[in-house]
Amino acid sequence: MLTFENVGLRYGNGSEILSDLAFSITPRSFQFLTGPSGSGKTTLLKLVLMSLKPTRGRITLFGKDAETLDKDAVTEIRRRIGVVFQDFRLLDHLTLYENVALPLRVIGRDETSYRAEVLELLRWVGLDERIASRPSVLSGGEKQRAAIARALIVRPELLLADEPTGNLDPTLARRLLRLFVELHKSGTSVVIATHDLALMDQYESARRLVLADGRLHVFE
């Protein structure tokens, strides 16, 4: 599904901030991406999303070399990946319903064709009472669930979540982790970037990808 081979990244002429990254994400797998703050977790996720290009090495996504992909192919691959951003990145001028439906809207689907799906997913994450609300009036937990719903609406094969529990209290964080575990069990590969050790301890069987000093260490 996703392979990094000796990937390195540097900005300008500076030293490499990520070096010799080599790992794979297999289908139906679950892993935590961890490391201290500033270790490059978000940067690594950006490499996966092709928002950043590596300065060396090779990234293979869904069997395709990222270097050789044109813009349309990049867009196609992004549609197979769900992303939960650390800061949610909900669009404030859209309702919760429109935010969650956004990935379907941008691929040109008619609103009536996805209405039932979106409502079902909103019900599933417990936000069906808030569909007309704007993100600005939602609580942190509600925004988090809305962001997750938006990531899931396209039924991604790979889900990337960047510090998904960073803004939540421990109880809600535990609940969200259970949600991700359930997603994994339903067939989605999950990568959760977090530096919350307590969260990881709750799911010890997950792989751990540890970033430190720009290098990645994999603990199966």
Added chain:
Amino acid sequence: MRARAVWCSRTGGCMSSNDAKSPPGLRRPSQPSGQGPRDAALEETLGRETPLVPTSSIAGRSLVIVIAIMTFLAALSAGAALMVADASVDWRREMAREASVQIRPLPGRDIEADVSRATAVLVAADGVRDVRVYTKAESEALLAPWLGQGLDFAELPAPRMIVVKLDEGRRADLDALRRELAQAIPSAALDDHRLWVERLGQMARTVVAIAALVFILIVIAMGLAVAFATRAAMVGNREIIEVLHLVGAADKYIAQQFQRRFLVLGLRGGFIGGVSAMAFFLFAGYLANRWTATPDGDQLEAMFGSFSLGPLGFTVVGCISAAAGLLTGFMSQEIVFRQLRRLDGAE
């Protein structure tokens, strides 16, 4: 009874919101699906597609005003060029239909006899439709604007004027006629107004060229205004663009979102500018009609004909209005594409 929400992944696995395994915090409260107090909000929000580029993020009103002013000026320059071009055609057509013969008084010659002889030559010439001899009094009246009223012309060697109407169907050989007149009356001079026609034509072409240049400059200025507004809107909406990219939006889709907003603004500005220009031409035509009997009105009429735009002119103004809107939409889309490519390079 609790509603059961089921969600299935692409790989086939399904989850239910009230499965024992489902996160309890995420289960929805017990309420039948699709019923209850949320129905009103549901109906209100469903089926609505809020523009992805927020209306408030574009300096819409300012842009509409700028486009309206630019369209108005472009329509004015185009309308003026059209009127001058039309008037020029009228001038040239009118002059091509007419020539004049001037008989100067010479010592020892009977000017009345010369006038009669010249009239006979002109009437007999091929391609001459009508000959009108200005009487002595009429000829002297033509000099009045230069020499003043009440002057005794008896002492002055005032020339006599003969106006010749030419047949449009049969072209007269004016060179042959000029030679024939010169042989018959040494003091006769035939003027076919060619010099005037050439000068007027040159002047009309210059005016039209200047108007075209002004028009082009206005269009460039409008394009630049749209470019600045689009870039500003993109900078203001950079985060939205980034989110749209990451949720799988193609560049074309993002560009369309901006294009729609700008197209609406452009059409609105173009409409206001076009209607204002049409109103201006109608009002100017009305005023010109009222002034027709005055010297100022006569000068205006000489320059711009009837000073009315005509159906073609109004059609051109309408097209300029529509083009302003379309140009705005097209420009914004192109700039968004270019900026997106630049953003990609920066990423």
